[in-house]
Amino acid sequence: MSAHPPVHEVSNLSKAILDEVSKAIVGKRQVLEKILTTFLAGGHVLLEDYPGLAKTLIANSFAQVLGMTFKRIQFTPDLLPGDITGGYVFNRANNTFVLRQGPVFAHIVLADEINRASPRTQAALLEAMQEYQVTLEGETLKLPEPFLVVATQNPIEYEGTFPLPEAQLDRFLIKLAVGYPSPEEEQEILRRRRDRKQDAIPLQAVTNAEGFLHMREIIEEVYVDPDLERYIVELVHRTRVHRQVAVGASPRGALALLKLGRAYAAMQGRAYVLPDDIKTFARVALQHRIILQPDLWTTP
Numbered sequence: 001m002s003a004h005p006p007v008h009e010v011s012n013l014s015k016a017i018l019d020e021v022s023k024a025i026v027g028k029r030q031v032l033e034k035i036l037t038t039f040l041a042g043g044h045v046l047l048e049d050y051p052g053l054a055k056t057l058i059a060n061s062f063a064q065v066l067g068m069t070f071k072r073i074q075f076t077p078d079l080l081p082g083d084i085t086g087g088y089v090f091n092r093a094n095n096t097f098v099l100r101q102g103p104v105f106a107h108i109v110l111a112d113e114i115n116r117a118s119p120r121t122q123a124a125l126l127e128a129m130q131e132y133q134v135t136l137e138g139e140t141l142k143l144p145e146p147f148l149v150v151a152t153q154n155p156i157e158y159e160g161t162f163p164l165p166e167a168q169l170d171r172f173l174i175k176l177a178v179g180y181p182s183p184e185e186e187q188e189i190l191r192r193r194r195d196r197k198q199d200a201i202p203l204q205a206v207t208n209a210e211g212f213l214h215m216r217e218i219i220e221e222v223y224v225d226p227d228l229e230r231y232i233v234e235l236v237h238r239t240r241v242h243r244q245v246a247v248g249a250s251p252r253g254a255l256a257l258l259k260l261g262r263a264y265a266a267m268q269g270r271a272y273v274l275p276d277d278i279k280t281f282a283r284v285a286l287q288h289r290i291i292l293q294p295d296l297w298t299t300p
Helices: 007-021 029-040 055-065 081-085 119-131 183-196 209-219 226-241 251-267 275-289
Strands: 045-048 070-074 086-091 096-101 108-112 133-136 139-142 148-153 174-176 245-247
Touching: 007 029, 007 055, 007 209, 007 251, 029 045, 029 055, 029 174, 029 209, 029 251, 029 275, 055 070, 055 108, 055 148, 081 086, 081 119, 086 133, 119 133, 119 148, 174 275, 209 251, 226 251, 226 275, 251 275
Parallel strands: 045 148, 045 174, 070 108, 108 148
Antiparallel strands: 086 096, 133 139
16 A cells, blocks of 8 residues: 555545635635535535525535536425325336435535425435435335435524434534625635626536545545544533533544544645644534533523
């Protein structure tokens, strides 16, 4: 085995991917970087932010640039599990049942406003996220590789919604907010639209599913010092013993930091992880895995 995996491949390709996606998304380089890191680390993303902040555009743009299939599921209270997974339908022509695959059978799936659907329907998607497979009528069907979910939820509308339970939030590698653009960035959005003369933003594919999986293989060779592993474990352990925390992060939180740290190091062109790589992702990887003490919500 070579002393250094070819991380420059990951670094160069990541930069090309981010440059292309940035043609559609103005001024959100750090957010895009964190999302790509999560994809490379093999995880799913939860975006919690207000409407109109390009959450759908981000997911669609990544699918185009990564050369992967993309499906969007609009979650509503009447959405059923079968609307996500698909099912068998009767074909009158030859009197047989034919499998009709649901929108979950895509490389990148956007689960829009996931907290609007019933817990049963949410669970259908979350099972797919965890197992990377769907069971229909006793038959187990593998999902495409890679399989990545970008879920969104609106933080201002709680009426008629079903918030994700903590155990299900834990399935997301990171939770992010996109945030509003600055006035300069917003003007740049208008200028680009004016120059483009159309709403659609044409983007070029930089890689494909096979190339992306190869990037993941390289990341698996990135070195993590045992002291740094201890640092990750200690960080997560502190969330469990802090007096203001009711429930701390699970071991899944520590694994998330390990995976994200390795992917981010490779994106920076390094074959080893630094403490700063872990710090970069500590908040977005742990914030949704922690429950604060109830009295903290009422203190001014």
